[in-house]
Amino acid sequence: MDYTPHTEEEIREMLRRVGAESLEDLFAHLPKEVLNPPIDLPEPLPEWKVLEELRRLAAQNLPAHKAFLGGGVRSHHVPPVVQALAARGEFLTAYTPYQPEVSQGVLQATFEYQTMIAELTGLEVANASMYDGATALAEGVLLALRETGRMGVLVSQGVHPEYRAVLRAYLEAVGAKLLTLPLEGGRTPVPEVGEEVGAVVVQNPNFLGALEDLGPFAEAAHGAGALLVAVADPLSLGVLRPPGAYGADIAVGDGQSLGLPMGFGGPHFGFLATKKAFVRQLPGRLVSETVDVEGRRGFLLTLQAREQYIRRAKAKSNITTNAQLTALMGAMYLAALGPEGLREVALKGVEMAHKLHALLLEVPGVRPFTPRPFFNEFALALPKDPEAVREALAERGFHGATPVPREYGEGLALFAATELHEEEDLLAFREALREVLA
């Protein structure tokens, strides 16, 4: 099975028309040194067998539904209505909406997405999406550096370590200087911001789950002519004061918490929001409302002079493919829940996380680490190696205790709770941890 429609007779007829004897003939002009190399691939399989093989592979995984694992991805309810709508072939199999007359579906849905992200973050504009939270952060910081014309970046250690790693790779490429602000007592100390700094980066809630007060960072950054880049969890923004209200200039984050499957880490989507004044420095696609020749409302990609296919070497970024469909799933989720529904899901997670926190502290040897107030994740200090604890929990059918990198301290693990967790889940998990640590 190869999904091609050609009959043998059609192939013969078409070959005749193009003046070739055989399909091999179509490659006859390639250097013979490279033609028809030996390639070792498994034999083709019928559709049912592919499915069977993948079911077999899937059975070698222990699904992480209702996981207590934290670290930027959590087990949330994935609404069937969103899955069904996003599976429509028109959304699923479209290309980038370069022909707006036949792409109003994706364009309008993206315009609505941009609106929702701007509302959540308390900023004025958002682009059409980035690959993930980490690359959204890297691009958000590059935007701040372009806007300020500076090359220094101060990043809180409370920013997800993988996001910081991606940021480092992107910044090294352009020769920007990255300085890390170590956490003190689980929170970021407000730094002195030098003249060379273009961006100050803080995450709220931070990697350890603690709430940060972004206000003083905005003041410190602006006082020195720098911009504040805030990393945010969009679900938390149903409840928490948004980056824009703190004075942040740029907000970035990952959309997984908006009802997207964890998918072993992706695809999710990254969002990037900022002030309208910076819009001409934004990377990536941007949808604007306009009118057609009959005066009807319509939507199209705009300010394309920022992008690679127009500006080539002078583009703001090389980004082309983004995460449109997963971003639209995030928007569908937000529309399905509305402001009340989102607030409820966010608060439920916070409530269950606090209950979980109290229960796990009952286990002998477990000590608190993340300071209060925290949101829906927290770090605990464990008396045993966190990787071994995670493994032993998994043997008992529970996913929990994300090992925290050593830079934050020894023996730390992250735990999270969401709207999916009920009281009995928490109790059972406490018992499992008690056994593992006994």
Add this chain to the structure above:
Amino acid sequence: MSFPLIFERSRKGRRGLKLVKAVPKAEDLIPKEHLREVPPRLPEVDELTLVRHYTGLSRRQVGVDTTFYPLGSCTMKYNPKLHEETARLFADLHPYQDPGTAQGALRLMWELGEYLKALTGMDAITLEPAAGAHGELTGILIIRAYHEDRGEGRTRRVVLVPDSAHGSNPATASMAGYQVREVPSGPDGEVDLEALKRELGPHVAAIMLTNPNTLGLFERRILEISRLAKEAGVQLYYDGANLNAVMGWARPGDMGFDVVHLNLHKTFTVPHGGGGPGSGPVGVKAHLAPYLPVPLVARGEGGFYLDFGRPKSIGRVRSFHGNFLALVRAWAYIRTLGLPGLKKAAALAVLNARYLKELLKEKGYRVPYDGPTMHEFVAQPPQGFRALDLAKGLLELGFHPPTVYFPLIVKEALMVEPTETEAKETLEAFAEAMGELLQRPKEWLENAPYSTPVRRLDELRANKHPKLTYFDEG
């Protein structure tokens, strides 16, 4: 009548999904100063309204599932429905779960890496990049790290790209801190070898090539190009956007390329999703393997694991393990087709494009670089016709147009890539439509389309006064 926005369907107090029974009070959990004062103005709709809204929007959208979509360099082939089901099997995995409980997922990644290495002739691979351009950046950062490691980082400051290259190539080189130099194409549409020789030297870090190139032409002198690059200490980068043309028939590794990125959302049927998410694995030759991003999936005695112990790595380019669910789809595609199926797919992609090229020439279109084109070709309308108007005319006749005005070296370019999954009669119907457009009055073309959900849009207004959100006052 304009199609309503979801915000215009909103009614204060109306509820859709309700996921929480007993709602805790915010003030009991979070100090007041951390709470948001004004709720976000999200739409308030019931579930049926939501379904009608997005179903309605989908009907204002074309995709491969509805329409022939011969976009050059985009490989809009059929996206098998099987793959959507297979991806669901792996949806519930957490990136930080104990690797012992994710052996199936890790094995899938490892196996896909092996398949892609075999298909490209490369020695090592990362599946972390999330898209083609992201793969390009990863590849160029790897090359940069390699030169720096050899003490040549300061001298090798230039990346060469042909004038026919995708815009993402020069954009990537800039993003990686390089200066970009364009190499002209020769009269046959292939890289001008003499011009390339003049540009090569100890100041050059890399050459980025697409092969076949964006004119659909295989660079027949590729072995000489790679020899010259090697002699000059220059790394050769393969933009995999056009791999569909030679998949299984020829490998970038055998052509002398040092780095390859693949677009799983083009060649390997991951759906484009209206612009993403995609996946852009990067394969390298052994000398570049130490610089690949972390982690790599490795196979050890105790099973599959994530290898972080790579001191020369460029670090990370994405969080977690890349767009994993895209990898599942690519795995399913390769296992369904096997080598014979992949080779047949590539051959029929070429046959379809060659056949369509002949039909279009018959209808009066010119093909300025009419060599042995492969999976795509670039046509020009007769004098006096604008590519833009023809594209808009095609919309009226029920086809998605080809890529227009690219590559930049052809005026009024129409870049056509039919892919192998289109039937002969579809190609013929498309050629008929292209022929019919040349018979239509100029005025009809200039004002097309007519019956699409909207007609031509005011781009100038959007550029001058962009309205980027519903609440944006403009």
